[in-house]
Amino acid sequence: MYALVLTTIQSKKDGQKLAQGLLKEGLVACVNILGPIESHFVWKKKICCEKEYQLMMKTKEQCFEKVKAYLLKHHPYEVPEIILLPIKKGWKKYLEWIDEVLS
Numbered sequence: 001m002y003a004l005v006l007t008t009i010q011s012k013k014d015g016q017k018l019a020q021g022l023l024k025e026g027l028v029a030c031v032n033i034l035g036p037i038e039s040h041f042v043w044k045k046k047i048c049c050e051k052e053y054q055l056m057m058k059t060k061e062q063c064f065e066k067v068k069a070y071l072l073k074h075h076p077y078e079v080p081e082i083i084l085l086p087i088k089k090g091w092k093k094y095l096e097w098i099d100e101v102l103s
Helices: 010-025 061-074 090-103
Strands: 002-009 030-043 047-058 085-089
Touching: 002 010, 002 061, 010 030, 010 047, 010 061, 030 090, 047 090, 061 085
Parallel strands: none
Antiparallel strands: 002 047, 002 085, 030 047
């Protein structure tokens, strides 16, 4: 099954480094970097608001554990967002392209 993995990061430059590494390792077919976005969250019992960048990584569910391991090794956050969302449907040619890139 195809999947979208999400994470956030503090700088666009750090997001670009993660994207390039994941692509070079063959763990994702595409990474979109969106932002800056405004994130509101609770950290260590304090309400925080930070500027971040959202990374949307297109991959396959079977690659998730390797993507997660890569992010945990290279992500600067103590507790990074690492969320997998299944892609239930998509344009056939686009999904075939993901297959081709990740084969």
